[in-house]
Amino acid sequence: MPTAEQVREVLRSVLDPEYPVSVVDLGLVRGVEVDGAVVRVRLTFTSLGCPCVELIQEDVRRAVLQLEGVEEVVVEQVFEPWSRQHISPEGLRRLREVGVV
């Protein structure tokens, strides 16, 4: 079984569909829980009308399923408030590079 930390680590490879920033650095991952072979990821989005909800969920599911011992990934949409304050310093740096923030 992976640890929650390992799950977070693999989520660092899941990039936002538009910009080269991971969902972790973007501040979208709001909780990770490992329960045997089932991994639960709580995800928020940058807005209620985020056009990439389905793409991000699919990418998260695919990435976590690659971890050994994981048989099921449950993505829970939490829609907790999100603002640029949730972006990590690394995320801000990469967004600045593509002229977004």
Add this chain to the structure above:
Amino acid sequence: MVAPAEQVLLQRIREGRLVEGPEHATERYLEGLKRTLVVSADTELISAPAYLRAARHAPSLNAYVSALGIIQDELGHAHIAYRLLEDLGVDTEALVYERSPEDFKYPYAFDVPLDSWTELVVANAFYDRAGFVLLGDIFRHTSYGPWKRALVKVDREENFHLRHGERWMEILASDPSTKAELQRAVDWMFVMTLEWFGLPDHLKRHTEQIEYGLKGSTNDQLRQQWMSTAVPLCERLGLKVPAHYDPDRGQYVIDCPFPAEFDEASKRWRFEEGPVSWDAVLARWRRRGPANEEFVEQLQRGWRQLRAVA
């Protein structure tokens, strides 16, 4: 300030130094740059009403929101190009709101209305890919600094449009009941996008555009680049397209009469009539297609109504 002579400008471009404004350019360069910017701006702008018309058919709320997100991106991209034109002294309000529909400079493809969700996602996968190829070429090669910097963000966002289109094509291809409709859309839209790249190199010389660093690759090279990702995508999904890779020649070969006459009413290429001349294609482009007036009217209506009451 007196604009520097042609040789000074060309020397600057050859050395890879960017043109930052009229003070570095000649009249001829600026005219060429503006023509290129108008095509780009008009293409992004017209995609909004064209995509919105088809987005009504979205199969779910999430799908609809994705389609609207793409349309919003396209309007942003149009705004960037018009803003660059404004900085060059162009009256963009007149350009957008007072021009006749037939004077807009976007590709004919957008004049053919998209009538279903299937056609919309194929447009995202094919047309946005054409835009991605063309803008990527400009991003890498343009000698105009302000445009180069603005395109960093545009490039990232078009990536999402392509993925959205590919993902939905995968979904539609996986079910026999939707795959037939997908194939019908691919049948007319694949060749429509081939045509998008314009006259073949033996009929069109790009010396000035390439010398000025307004583009880096020729029409045929860009058409090849588009096919190099569009054809494998279709092959992977089990969709038939009239083009294949020829390993001996090291390039893609078109397997249908090209260019051909297009039947606008049935959205079908008249391959049985054989290839037509590029002059015939240019004449069709100049006449514009079925939805040209409707889409431009949609863009200009609000502005006219506001002016009427002001």
